Amino acid sequence: MSKILIRGAKVLGGEPQDVLIDGAVIAEVGGGLSAEGVDEVVEADGKILLPGLVDLHTHLREPGREDSETVLTGTRAAASGGYTSVFAMANTFPVADTAGVVEQVYRLGKESGYCDVQPIGAVTVGLEGQKLAELGAMHESAAGVTVFSDDGKCVHDAVIMRRALEYVKAFGGVVAQHAQEPRLTEGAQMNEGTVSAELGLGGWPAVAEESIIARDVLLAEHVGSRVHICHLSTAGSVEIVRWAKSRGIDVTAEVTPHHLLLTDELVRSYNPVYKVNPPLRTEKDVMALREALADGTIDIVATDHAPHPHEDKDCEWAAAAMGMVGLETALSVVQQTMVETGLLDWAGVADRMSVKPAEIGRAQGHGRPVSAGEPANLVLVDADYRGAVDPAGFASRSRNTPYEGRELPGRVTHTWLRGKATLADGKLA
Amino acid sequence: MMRHLISAADLTRDDAVLILDTAEEMARVADRPIKKLPALRGRTICNLFFEDSTRTRISFEAAEKRLSADVINFAAKGSSVSKGESLKDTAQTLEAMGVDAVVIRHGASGAPYRLATSGWIDAPVINAGDGTHQHPTQALLDAFTMRRRLVGRDAGIGKGLDGKRVTIVGDVLHSRVARSNVDLLHTLGAEVTLVAPPTLVPVGVESWPCEVSYDLDSTLTKSDAVMMLRVQRERMNAAFFPTEREYSRRYGLDGDRMAKMPDHAIVMHPGPMVRGMEITAEVADSERCTVIEQVANGVHTRMAVLYLLLGGNEPAVTHTRTEGN
Numbered sequence: 116m117s118k119i120l121i122r123g124a125k126v127l128g129g130e131p132q133d134v135l136i137d138g139a140v141i142a143e144v145g146g147g148l149s150a151e152g153v154d155e156v157v158e159a160d161g162k163i164l165l166p167g168l169v170d171l172h173t174h175l176r177e178p179g180r181e182d183s184e185t186v187l188t189g190t191r192a193a194a195s196g197g198y199t200s201v202f203a204m205a206n207t208f209p210v211a212d213t214a215g216v217v218e219q220v221y222r223l224g225k226e227s228g229y230c231d232v233q234p235i236g237a238v239t240v241g242l243e244g245q246k247l248a249e250l251g252a253m254h255e256s257a258a259g260v261t262v263f264s265d266d267g268k269c270v271h272d273a274v275i276m277r278r279a280l281e282y283v284k285a286f287g288g289v290v291a292q293h294a295q296e297p298r299l300t301e302g303a304q305m306n307e308g309t310v311s312a313e314l315g316l317g318g319w320p321a322v323a324e325e326s327i328i329a330r331d332v333l334l335a336e337h338v339g340s341r342v343h344i345c346h347l348s349t350a351g352s353v354e355i356v357r358w359a360k361s362r363g364i365d366v367t368a369e370v371t372p373h374h375l376l377l378t379d380e381l382v383r384s385y386n387p388v389y390k391v392n393p394p395l396r397t398e399k400d401v402m403a404l405r406e407a408l409a410d411g412t413i414d415i416v417a418t419d420h421a422p423h424p425h426e427d428k429d430c431e432w433a434a435a436a437m438g439m440v441g442l443e444t445a446l447s448v449v450q451q452t453m454v455e456t457g458l459l460d461w462a463g464v465a466d467r468m469s470v471k472p473a474e475i476g477r478a479q480g481h482g483r484p485v486s487a488g489e490p491a492n493l494v495l496v497d498a499d500y501r502g503a504v505d506p507a508g509f510a511s512r513s514r515n516t517p518y519e520g521r522e523l524p525g526r527v528t529h530t531w532l533r534g535k536a537t538l539a540d541g542k543l544a
Numbered sequence: 545m546m547r548h549l550i551s552a553a554d555l556t557r558d559d560a561v562l563i564l565d566t567a568e569e570m571a572r573v574a575d576r577p578i579k580k581l582p583a584l585r586g587r588t589i590c591n592l593f594f595e596d597s598t599r600t601r602i603s604f605e606a607a608e609k610r611l612s613a614d615v616i617n618f619a620a621k622g623s624s625v626s627k628g629e630s631l632k633d634t635a636q637t638l639e640a641m642g643v644d645a646v647v648i649r650h651g652a653s654g655a656p657y658r659l660a661t662s663g664w665i666d667a668p669v670i671n672a673g674d675g676t677h678q679h680p681t682q683a684l685l686d687a688f689t690m691r692r693r694l695v696g697r698d699a700g701i702g703k704g705l706d707g708k709r710v711t712i713v714g715d716v717l718h719s720r721v722a723r724s725n726v727d728l729l730h731t732l733g734a735e736v737t738l739v740a741p742p743t744l745v746p747v748g749v750e751s752w753p754c755e756v757s758y759d760l761d762s763t764l765t766k767s768d769a770v771m772m773l774r775v776q777r778e779r780m781n782a783a784f785f786p787t788e789r790e791y792s793r794r795y796g797l798d799g800d801r802m803a804k805m806p807d808h809a810i811v812m813h814p815g816p817m818v819r820g821m822e823i824t825a826e827v828a829d830s831e832r833c834t835v836i837e838q839v840a841n842g843v844h845t846r847m848a849v850l851y852l853l854l855g856g857n858e859p860a861v862t863h864t865r866t867e868g869n
Contacts, residue, residue, distance in 0.1 A: 304653075312748030313553075315653040317725060320747070384661075385654030416697030429662075431631050431676070433652030 118142075119394040119534065124159035124495060126485045128461025132162055133495035135354035135448030136491040138531035157529060158348060159495060164463045167199025167492035167530065169472040169481045170442065171262065171291070171369060172417035175201070175232070177223060178216070179208025184422040184512045186223035187420050189442070190230035192420070192511035194537035194544075196442040197494035197527040200473065200481040201230055201420075205237040206267040212237035229537045233478060236260040238290060242268050247278060254286045255450065261477040264291035266345055267392075269327055271297050276331060280340040289367075289475060291343040292331050294352070295393065299323035301344035304433060306379040306394040314382065321349040321395045332359035332366050343475055348374050348393040349405035349438050357412045367475050369417035370404050372441055372448035377401075377517060386516045387428045387435030387450035389430045391421070408467060409458040415472045418445045442512050444504060446496060448525035454498075455524065461498075463534050480533075491534035500526040510543060548660040548669045549849055552680040552728040557704060560687070565701055566848035567841070573610060574844065576746055576826060581847075583855040584613035586780045590643040592635070593672070594620040595651045600672050600682075601813060601816050603839070604647050607846035611855070616643065631655060632664045639665040645854050646670070653677035666855050676718050680683075680749050682814055683724035685845040687732055689838050690769050706733030711763045714773030714822055717784075721814045722773060728755045737763050741795065743784045760795055764804040772797055772823050773814040788821055798824040804834065810834050 117361040119136040121137045126132050126144065134141060150156050184192075186203070193201050203220050204435045205211035210222060217234040224232020236253035242265045253260040263283060270292060279290050305311050307318025328344055332355065335342040347353060347368050359366045373391065378398050381389045389395060390420035407413040420440025428435050444514045449468065453459040459467070473482025480490040503522050506514035530538040537544050545555060553716050555563070560658055573579055589608045592780045601617065607867055608615045618638065635646065645668045648656045654676030660669040673679040691700040694708055700704075710729055716722045716738050729736050736754035738745065765771065775791065780859060802811065811833040819825050 309748035309751040312746035312751070313723070315675050315720060319745055385657045426630070429632060431650065431652045431655040431658050433655070434631075519766050533679075 117534070119154060119155045119157060119531070120148060120150050120153045121157045121159050121164065121495065124162055124164035124503055126164045127465050128163050131159070134485065134493070135162060136531065136534045139382065139491055141269040141485065141487055141489050141491050144182050144485060156277040157495070162528060163461050163496040164485060165197070165262065165461065165494050165496065166469040166485055167494050167532065168197045168446065168468045169200040169476070169478055170198050170418050170420065171202045172266070172474050173203055173205070173420045173442065174422065174438070175203040175220070176207065176422060178219065182424050186220060186232060187227045188510065188512040189225065189226040189420070189422070190232060191543055192440070192509065194229040194530045195510045195527065196444070197446050197496065197530050198209050198230055198442060199492040199494070199530065199532045200233065200478045202233045202235050202262055202476050204266045205235050205264060206242055207535060210237050210241050212240050212242070214249065214252045216461060217253050217258040217260050218256050225503045229456070229543070230532065231334060231478070231481065233262070233476060234258045234260055235262045235264050235266070235291065238263045238265045238270050239275060244268065244270055244272055244275060244458055247275065250279070250282055250288065251286065254288060261288050262291055262343070263288055264266070264293065264345065266293045269293050269295040271327070273330060273334065277334050277338060280335055280342060281338045284340050287477065289341050289343050291345050292323045292327065293345050294327035294331070295326050296323040299326070304390070305382050306396050309396060310382055311377045314336055314385070316382070321351050321396070324349055324393055325351040325355055328355045330341040332356070332364050334426065335366060336364045338372060341367070344368040344416065346374065346393055347404060347413055348400060350400045350532065353403045353412055354408040357407070360412065367414040368412070368415045369415045370408055371419045372445045373439060373517060374404055374414060375408070375452040376448050377399060380508070381517070385432045387430065387432050388439065390432060390435050390437050392437040405452055405456070405458055408453065409463070414467070415475065416445065416468050416470065418442050418448055422511055423515045428515045438515070440513055440516050442507070443509050444516060444518050444523060446527060447525045450498060450525040451523055476490050491531050494527055495529035497526045497528050498524065501523065502526070547853070549680055549853060550657050550660055550669065550671045551678045552683040552724040555680070555728065555731060557731050560684070560728060561702060561704060563684055563845065563848045563852060564691060564811045566852060567658060567684070567844040568697070568701060570847040571844040572751065572840070573847070574840070575847055577585060579610055580612060581610060582612050583851050584608070584611040587644040588614040588616060588642055589647060589850070590616040590618055590638050592618045592638065592646050592648045594623070594631070594655070595649050595650050595673070597822070599839070600649060603842040604672060604846050606843045607850055610843070610847055611850055613830070615849070629745050632662070635659055635665045639667055643667055645850070647672050649673045651675055658771040670849060670853065675718055675720065677720050677723065679720040679724045680728070681842070681846050682721050683728040684849065685838055685842040686725055686771065686812060686814070687728055688841045688845050689812065689834050690810070692841070693834065694768050694808070704732035705729060708734045708768045709737070709766055710769045710771060711735050711739055711767040712771045712773065713739045713760060715744045715775045716740045716749070716773065717746050718776070719773050725771065726752050730754065732746065739763055739795065741785050741791070755830050761804065762799065765806070766802055767805055767809055769812055770797065770805060774814065774816065775822050777818070792821050796822055796824065797827050802827050802830065812838060815839070836856045
C-alpha cells in the first residue's frame with residue numbers, strides 16, 4: 116500500500132492544507148506535512164479537495180444494453196467525474212428484481228475497480244407495478260440492496276406503493292420514486308406549457324409529478340417510512356417537499372444537474388439531446404430548484420446518467436430515447452449553477468453530492484469527512500478551469516450530452532478510491 | 545426567400561405576401577389549355593410521406609408537375625421504413641439519388657425541422673404537415689383563399705389580410721392547421737379567435753397571437769371567415785368531450801349559426817369534413833363554403849412555394865407590389 120501526499124489542497128474549499136493518504140485511509144490532514152517516506156506527491160496548487168462523490172441515480176445499462184454502457188465503462192465515467200460510489204438503477208434487461216441480478220451488477224462493480232457500485236433493486240417484478248419484487252432477498256444478497264426503485268416508471272398504484280414503503284422498514288430500506296402519474300403523461304414528450312403548445316409536442320404537465328409526490332409523502336407519513344423522490348423538476352414539487360419536511364415526514368429528494376441549468380426553451384431546436392424524463396422545465400422551475408437545493412429542501416444532486424447510443428438520439432424527436440449522460444459533467448454544472456451563483460459553497464457541494472447521498476443510500480465508507488482515519492475516497496477539482504465540453508473525451512460508452520461545445524467551469528483532476536487513484540491528472544488509471 | 549419552409553411562423557410579411565402574389569400568377573396557369581410552366585424542368589422533387597395524406601400529396605404532385613419537375617413519391621407504408629429504416633437514412637438515400645428538394649409529411653412534430661437542420665441532407669425541405677405542429681402550405685392556401693374572397697382577386701395583390709377577423713373552431717389541441725393559421729394570419733394582419741371546448745385548447749395558448757373563446761355563437765357575428773377544424777371521432781374515447789351530439793350542439797356549424805355571420809363571411813374547412821358533426825351538409829354545400837376552392841388554391845400556392853424556393857432568383861409576379869400594405 117502506498118503513501119500519497121496531496122499538498123496545498125483547499126479541503127472543502129477552505130484554506131490550503133496537506134492531506135496524507137496511507138493505504139486506503141487518510142492518515143493526516145494539516146499544514147506543512149512532511150513528504151518523507153511518501154511514494155507520490157500530488158501538488159494540488161489550491162485545487163478543491165472533496166470527499167468522493169456519490170451518485171444515487173445512475174443507469175449503467177448492464178445487463179442487457181451493453182451497447183449503451185457497461186458497468187466498466189459507466190464506472191470509468193464515474194471516476195472521471197469524481198465519483199467513488201454509484202447506485203445503479205434497476206431498469207436493466209433483465210430487470211434487477213431478483214437477488215441474482217443485483218449480485219451480478221454488484222460483482223461487475225467490484226471487478227471494475229473504478230467505483231463502488233451499489234445496485235438498486237426494483238420495487239415491483241419487471242417494473243410492471245403489479246407485484247412486489249423480492250425486496251428482502253435483494254437486501255440479504257451479497258449486494259445488500261438498500262434502495263429500491265422502479266425508476267423509468269412510476270409505482271403508480273397507491274396500494275403497491277404503500278406496501279413497498281411499509282415492507283422496506285424491516286431492513287431500513289428506502290423507496291426511490293419516479294414521480295409520474297401515467298395517465299396524465301400519456302403521449303407526453305416535453306414540459307407542458309407555452310413551448311409545447313407552439314411546437315405541437317405532447318405535454319408532460321407539472322401536476323403529473325406533483326400529484327404523485329403529494330400522495331407519496333402522505334403515504335410515507337401514514338406508514339412511518341421514509342421515501343426518496345427522484346429527479347424533482349418543478350417549483351410545485353419543491354413546495355410539496357418543503358411542506359412535507361416541515362410536517363416531519365421522512366422524505367428526501369434529488370435534483371439532476373440538467374434540471375438546474377437547462378430549460379424547455381432548448382426544445383425549440385427539436386434536438387433529442389434535450390429529451391429527458393422528467394422533461395426540462397421553465398426558468399421559474401430552474402430557479403426554484405436551485406433555491407431548494409441551497410436551503411436543503413432538496414437534499415442531493417443525482418445525475419440520472421442515462422446513456423444511449425448515437426442512433427437512438429440522431430433521429431426525429433418523437434422517435435428518440437429519453438435521457439442524457441451526466442456523470443462526467445455533473446460537478447461542472449453544479450459549480451456553474453450553485454457555486455458561481457453564490458447559492459452553495461464547496462462544503463455545501465460536498466454535502467449535496469457526497470455526504471447526503473451516502474446517508475440516504477447507506478453507502479458504507481462514502482460521504483465521510485476529509486479527516487484522519489477516514490477512508491481515502493477523495494476527489495480533487497480544478498475549479499479555475501474553463502473549457503468547452505468535448506464528448507469525444509468521455510469515458511462513458513455513450514455521448515448523449517446536451518453540453519457539447521458548451522463552456523462549463525471546473526475539471527476533476529484526481530479521484531481516489533480507498534487510496535488508489537482511479538483518475539490522475541485527468542487521465543483514468 | 546428562406547431556404548426551407550418548415551413553419552408559417554418563419555415567414556415574414558413580405559415573404560408571405562410574395563408567395564400569395566406568386567400564387568395568383570400560378571393560378572393563371574391553371575386557366576390555360578396547357579397547365580404547365582418550365583420553371584423546374586430538370587429538377588427532381590421527392591414527396592416523402594411518412595403519414596397517409598392523399599389530398600396533400602396529390603396537391604403537391606400536381607404543383608410539381610405543373611412546374612415541370614420530375615417527381616418521386618415515397619410512402620413509408622410498405623417501404624424500408626416499415627423494416628425499421630430511420631428518417632435520416634431514408635432521406636440520405638433519396639438525396640444520393642439526386643433529389644433537389646424534399647416535401648415531407650411526418651407524424652412526428654419537428655421531423656421536417658430535424659431534416660432541415662441536422663446536416664443529414666442539403667436539399668431544401670418543405671413541410672407538408674408534421675404531427676400537431678405545423679402545416680404551412682395549408683395556412684398559405686387558406687390565406688390565399690381568404691384574400692381572394694375578402695379582399696379581391698386583383699385588389700388583393702400586394703396586400704395582407706389587415707383587419708380581417710378569422711374564427712378557427714374545433715380541435716385546436718391536435719391541429720397543425722390551427723397553429724399554422726394563427727401564425728400566418730397574425731403576420732398578415734388578421735385578428736384570429738380560436739373557439740373550442742377548454743379540453744381541446746392547448747395549455748400555453750396564452751402566448752399565441754390570438755384570442756381564445758369557448759363560445760362559438762358570440763364570435764360568429766363578428767367573423768369575416770369561420771374555419772372549421774376536423775375532429776377525430778376517436779378522440780371522444782379520450783374524454784375530450786362527452787358525446788358527439790354535445791360537441792355538435794356547442795361547436796358545430798349549422799344553417800342557423802351560419803345565418804348569424806355577416807353576409808360577406810365565408811366558411812372554410814381544411815378537409816376532410818365530418819358532415820353532421822362539425823359542419824352540416826347545408827353549410828358544407830353552401831356557396832359560402834370554400835372547401836373546393838381551397839383544394840384548387842392549394843395547387844397554386846404550392847406551385848408558388850416550390851417556384852420561390854427552387855425556381856429562380858426573380859419572383860414570378862409581373863407587377864410592382866404596393867409598399868406598406
